Structures are given as structure tokens and as C-alpha cells.
Amino acid sequence: MAGQYLVKIVKKEQLGKEIFRLTLHAPEIATTARPGQFVMLRSGGLLDPLLGRPFSLHQCRADGSIQVLFKVFGAGTKRLAALAAGDQASLIGPLGRGFDLTPPAPGVSLCLVGGGMGIAPLFLLAQELKRQQPGLTIELMLGARNKAELHQLADEFRLMGFSPLVATDDGSLGYAGLVPDLLALNVPSAGKARRVYCCGPKPMMAVTANYCQKQGWDCQVSLETMMACGISACLGCAVKGVGRRGGQVRYLHACKDGPVFNALDLDWTSE
Amino acid sequence: MRVVEQIDLKVKIGSMVLNNPVMTASGTFGYGQEYAKFVNLDKLGAVVVKGISLKPRAGNPPPRLVETPCGMLNAIGLENIGIKAFLQDKLPWLRGVAAPIVVNILGNTVEEYAELADRLDNTEGIGALEVNISCPNVKRGGVVFGADPTMAAAVTKAVRKATSLPLIVKLSPNVNDIRIMAQAVADHGADGVSLINTLLGMAIDLQTRRPKLANVMGGLSGPAIKPVALRMVWQAAGAVRIPVIGIGGIMCAADALEFIVAGAHAVEVGTANFVNPRATEEIVDGISLYLKTNKISSLEQLRGSLILS
Numbered sequence A: 001m002a003g004q005y006l007v008k009i010v011k012k013e014q015l016g017k018e019i020f021r022l023t024l025h026a027p028e029i030a031t032t033a034r035p036g037q038f039v040m041l042r043s044g045g046l047l048d049p050l051l052g053r054p055f056s057l058h059q060c061r062a063d064g065s066i067q068v069l070f071k072v073f074g075a076g077t078k079r080l081a082a083l084a085a086g087d088q089a090s091l092i093g094p095l096g097r098g099f100d101l102t103p104p105a106p107g108v109s110l111c112l113v114g115g116g117m118g119i120a121p122l123f124l125l126a127q128e129l130k131r132q133q134p135g136l137t138i139e140l141m142l143g144a145r146n147k148a149e150l151h152q153l154a155d156e157f158r159l160m161g162f163s164p165l166v167a168t169d170d171g172s173l174g175y176a177g178l179v180p181d182l183l184a185l186n187v188p189s190a191g192k193a194r195r196v197y198c199c200g201p202k203p204m205m206a207v208t209a210n211y212c213q214k215q216g217w218d219c220q221v222s223l224e225t226m227m228a229c230g231i232s233a234c235l236g237c238a239v240k241g242v243g244r245r246g247g248q249v250r251y252l253h254a255c256k257d258g259p260v261f262n263a264l265d266l267d268w269t270s271e
Numbered sequence B: 001m002r003v004v005e006q007i008d009l010k011v012k013i014g015s016m017v018l019n020n021p022v023m024t025a026s027g028t029f030g031y032g033q034e035y036a037k038f039v040n041l042d043k044l045g046a047v048v049v050k051g052i053s054l055k056p057r058a059g060n061p062p063p064r065l066v067e068t069p070c071g072m073l074n075a076i077g078l079e080n081i082g083i084k085a086f087l088q089d090k091l092p093w094l095r096g097v098a099a100p101i102v103v104n105i106l107g108n109t110v111e112e113y114a115e116l117a118d119r120l121d122n123t124e125g126i127g128a129l130e131v132n133i134s135c136p137n138v139k140r141g142g143v144v145f146g147a148d149p150t151m152a153a154a155v156t157k158a159v160r161k162a163t164s165l166p167l168i169v170k171l172s173p174n175v176n177d178i179r180i181m182a183q184a185v186a187d188h189g190a191d192g193v194s195l196i197n198t199l200l201g202m203a204i205d206l207q208t209r210r211p212k213l214a215n216v217m218g219g220l221s222g223p224a225i226k227p228v229a230l231r232m233v234w235q236a237a238g239a240v241r242i243p244v245i246g247i248g249g250i251m252c253a254a255d256a257l258e259f260i261v262a263g264a265h266a267v268e269v270g271t272a273n274f275v276n277p278r279a280t281e282e283i284v285d286g287i288s289l290y291l292k293t294n295k296i297s298s299l300e301q302l303r304g305s306l307i308l309s
């Protein structure tokens, strides 16, 4: 069950020019969170920035710590990046519906596709899938703008025993192009049925969802929307769903119905 | 430890008795249940639920939110499940809450407001109605009811006729003179006024030159609006004899107490719930502590005690 906690920052790492990883002591969350769930994180006390910011759970550890991995965009993330070990932060979580981890049909392999900071939740997801379904093939496809943003994360996956395929926009690491392109590459599992778990920028998820639909594959996406509360009270996190309800547009709410959705439930034509 | 006498935080609005002056602001507290894991709802003065209309409303397209300095803009578009689903799915749970439940209602016509009031009138478990008049009147070319004293009076009168429940009219701040609006609804049967609703605003993304909200305009809330809200509450409290409920940027007990000094009987806490889900309960405790520390035995002593000289 979600709770509100004042937590201590155990460690801060800088992984790139604007990429940071915070380790926070939050045993209640570490022991109950599921992959794909998120937290609302706020660096206490101030009226500006005012609201918490949503971040996927990147890792949950047996020692009661959790991690978030983020890139600096605006005032909120800038402020979080300025925190140091020993500082306190306010945390609400775990929130939302995570990835569906039920075992796939026989012969279907699992494929995790992440772009940019969308890679963050794939760590927890990959570990949990491996633990729950040890015999299954888990493919990993990671993309980022350039080598600087990607190489450490890819290395960490290798240390965990995965063999990620990588793509960068500028070709400085791995395949030059977009991550979803990797789905069509001639790899050993090509042509076989997959279940795809995807998180990244919206255009990249749209391409992935479209490809999966054509192949008839299951595709789960983790969406990012603006959020004020994270607990289904403000109704600010609406995303357009397919179909209509009572003759009106059918909106889903990312903090409650998501952030992980079945790609087929979403209207990809809208903003 | 020093023994402190029991402090009376009770407030009356019409026939509704609140154990303390801290209410939740509509649209920021869901239907109450969303906050039950963070707050002891029984400890609050009252729980005001998300605005309800006759028919369910889908709301506006996203993005519906943007943060602004010390505040936020929202254009939710009054998304709600409609009166039928509210009565069926939400009210039964709310009946288990010890604090009074205030149902916030909204309509497109005077008749819709009256029909909502009529349907809620004979329903068990409702403490009061709060009428949101910051909605466009579709029969008057979309002019907001709350922008015109005649229309605001008409809604109040119609709702008053339809129900014997205590009636709070929630005023829009997007007017020239808030005193005239407060008087108009007080003269037509309101038992209290609550204010302020959000201030109309907008935000622009300079890089794309697009509005940051899909709806272009939205309602500003949070600490940024507190000075405006305090001023309007002070003006309204000087203009009417019915209780005034102060709303706008209340983040902590000190903020709430300032509204009481300005003349408010009670307060509603909105955006603060997003920042700190326990805000309402902490404000109740903070008000008690302030009164104890300052040896003030009742809220009445503080209410409207602003010193002008």
C-alpha cells in the first residue's frame, strides 16, 4: 500500500552530464513495490518547485533502499540533482499499476525495449522477470542519444547477466538509429513471437506499439504524463484511450490505470 | 507537562456542525477514499468531494496541468463520474466517515443545479451542498454564472428551493467586486460562501510558442494565489453576515489562521494535498497547537480579529 515517507538520501551518483541516480532508504517501498510502479519525489520544504515529480522505481534492494534514475529537465529535477547524501526528501509510493508479469504463452520470449530515461524501470523489471521465470529468454534493447548516456547503463545490465543490444541516435555506440529498429534486426529470436515491455519517449513507444500490433505481439508501455498528485485525486494525468464512454472521449489516468498500459488500450493518434 | 484546557474548534455553517474549521477543497481530494491511507478523515472538519454533474463528464484533453511559480494551472474540465455513479459507488463508503460530507455540484443551466440539489436532498449521509458557480451558463452564451450577480442569485435561489440541506455557494474570484457576489448569494438563501475558486490564467512554452495547456486557459491555485484569496475573504467577510470559508494557497496552519483572522469561519485546503497528502490533518493539529500556545480558548476570539490602525 502506498504511503508517505520522509527519507534519507544514501547515495548520489552522476552517470552523465545531466543524468543522476539517487539511492534512498525506503524499506516500506523496497519490499512492496512491483516493476513499473513509481514514486512522487520532492525535495522538501520549498514552495517553488511546488509539486513532487514522478519517477519510476529503478531498483529495489534487499537492504531496504530504492533507486531512481533521472535526467535533469527543469526546476524540479535540477533541485533533486542538487541533493547530496544525508539530505532528506519526501516520497510517496509505491504508486500505479506496474508491468504484467504473468508468464507468457509457451514459445513466446520476453523483450524489454527502453529509450533514454525509459531504461530506468527496465532494471527492476529485468531482475524480477529473471527471478520469477528463470528459464525464459529475456532480450534487452536499449537506446539513447549517444554513447555517453548509454554505455554505463548497458554495462550494468551486462554485469547482471544480460546481453543488451544497443542503439544510439548518433551511432557512437552500437546500431545507429532508433531502438525499435532493433526489433526487426536479424537476431537469433527474430521471427519468433515476443512479448514486448517498452518505456521511453512517446514517439519511440508509438513506433514500438505499432510494430508489435502488426506482428500480433503483446506490448506493454509505460507512459509519462504531467502529474500533480500521483494518487488519482487531481485527474490531471489523463491519457486518451481507444473507444468511447457514454458517447464521450474515454480518458484513462496514468497514475491509477497506468503508468503501464497495454498498447492496444491507448489512442496513439492523439497528442 | 502543563495541563491544557480543551480547546473548542467547533464551527457551524447553517445547521452543519464541524468539529474543526479544516475542510478539503473540491477537486483536490478525489472522493475522499483516495486519501484514507494518508489522513484520518474522521479528524477533519468536513470532506468536500470532487464536483458532481448530472451526467458524467469526460473532461479536457491533456495536457491538463502545468506547474507555475509557487502554484499550478489546471484545466481538468470538471471531469467527474456523474451523480448516479456518485450515489451508487462513492457515497456508501463516505457514510462511514465521521466528518460531514459536502457534495460540490456543478451545472450548465439553473435547472441542472436545481435537479442535482433535489436528488441529493433526500439522500442520507450528506452534510451540505457546495455550489460551484464557476461554470459557463450554456443558455447565456457561456458566461460563467459566478461572473454575474443576477445569475449567481438565480442559481442560489433555485438550489435553495430544491433542498433543505445547508447551502454553501463557492464564489469565483474572476469578478470586479467580490462583495457584490457574496451579497447576491447571501440574499438568496446561501448559508455560507466559500472562496476563492481558481484564478483564470495561462502559460506559454516559448520554444514552441504553444500554450502549455491543451485548453489554453486554466485555473491557478496554490501559494501563489494566497494574497488575492486573503484579500477577497476579508472583503467578503465584511460584506455578509453568513459564514465565509477561506480557500486559496493554504499550505500550513499559519496560512489557515491568517484566513481566520481575516474573518473566515472555516478554510478549505486544496493544492497542498498534492504536495503533502497529510496536509489537512497537520493543519488541524497546527491550529490547536497555536491556540494552546497563545492561550486562546476558542476560534471565535481569533475570527475577524485583524487589527487595523
Ligand SMILES: Cc1cc2nc3c(=O)[nH]c(=O)nc-3n(C[C@H](O)[C@H](O)[C@H](O)COP(=O)(O)OP(=O)(O)OC[C@H]3O[C@@H](n4cnc5c(N)ncnc54)[C@H](O)[C@@H]3O)c2cc1C
Pocket (backbone or CB within 6 Å): A038, A049, A053, A054, A055, A056, A057, A068, A069, A070, A071, A072, A073, A074, A075, A076, A077, A078, A117, A118, A120, A121, A223, A224, A225, A226, A227, A254, A259, B067
Ligand atoms: C510515471 C512516470 C515515471 C517517470 N519516470 C522517470 C524516470 O525514471 N526518470 C526520469 O528522468 N524521468 C521520469 N519521468 C519524467 C519526470 O517526471 C519529468 O522529467 C520531471 O517531472 C520533469 O520535472 P522538472 O521540474 O525537471 O521539469 P519541468 O520544468 O516541470 O518540465 C520540463 C519538461 O518535463 C516535462 N514534464 C514536467 N513535469 C512532468 C511530469 N510530471 N511528467 C512527465 N513530464 C513532465 C515537461 O513537459 C517539460 O517538457 C517519469 C514520469 C512519469 C509520469
Ligand SMILES: Cc1cc2nc3c(=O)[nH]c(=O)nc-3n(C[C@H](O)[C@H](O)[C@H](O)COP(=O)(O)O)c2cc1C
Pocket (backbone or CB within 6 Å): A234, A235, A236, B025, B026, B027, B028, B050, B051, B074, B076, B078, B104, B132, B170, B196, B197, B198, B220, B221, B222, B223, B225, B247, B248, B249, B250, B268, B269, B270, B271, B272
Ligand atoms: C486539480 C484541481 C481541480 C479542481 N476541481 C474543482 C472542482 O471540481 N470544483 C470546484 O468547486 N473547485 C475545484 N478546484 C478549485 C479548488 O477547490 C480551490 O478552490 C482552488 O484550488 C484554490 O485553493 P488552493 O490554492 O488551496 O488549491 C480544483 C482545483 C484544482 C487544483
Ligand code: FES
Pocket (backbone or CB within 6 Å): A226, A227, A228, A229, A230, A231, A232, A233, A234, A235, A236, A237, A253, A254, A255, A256
Ligand atoms: S496525477 Fe493526480 S490523478 Fe493522476
